[in-house]
Amino acid sequence: MFGIHDYTSFVLAIFAFQIIPGPGTLFIVNATARHGLRSGMGAVFGTLVGDFVFMLAAVLGLATVLAARPVILSSLQWVGIVYLCWLGVKLFLSVKADESTNAVLAQNHWTCFQQAFAVCMTNPKAIMFFMAFFPLFLAANSPPHTLVAMMLHVSVISLLYQSGLVLVGNAVALRLSRFQHARVWAMRLVGVGLLGFGIKLDLRR
Secondary structure (H helix, E strand, O other), X not given: OOOEOOHHHHHHHHHHHHHOOOHHHHHHHHHHHHXXXXXXXXHHHHHHHHHHHHXXXXXXXXXXXXXXXXXXXXXXXXXXXXXXXXXXXXXXXOOOOOOOOHHHHHHHHHXXXXXXXXXXXXXXXXXXXXXXXXXXXXXXXXXXXXXXXXXXXXXXXXXXXXXXXXXXXXXXXXXXOOOHHHHHHHHHHHHHHHHHHHHHHHHOO
């Protein structure tokens, strides 16, 4: 179907990768818990745009360029590590569980979009991942539009899964809204998670 070899396995693999939590997932959950549905969806679209940039870069062969010039890849990885660690420490040291002013809440969905996009772009290894993942499901005679179909599948499935995550996260956050300290510690837990991802990237270098 769509020129994709072993279509069922391709779709199941995308779902499996979505279930594995990463920095983007943690950020989406945190944005939803702190600022509600609009901010959570802003984070979702920021993550989707970041993934799309990586998929497009992989399809256009940017992975080959980065592999040929390891200094560029190494520099991008250090930027990503520093950003994830900074964001993790910032969340962990947060004192307030929520932003209370209407002005902050009104603007926050765009801020969350930008931050989620930045979090996604801190992992240049994603280019290599898509470069390795897509060929697994390409047949020798696959037409050019097959890669476009693959990109759309990843984007749509990611949107469905992450939107569901926002709805569930918002429902849980509303229940926890009466427990100020619970929300603070939940936010700090997300901070530890982001810091852990940053350290993990550093150790794998």
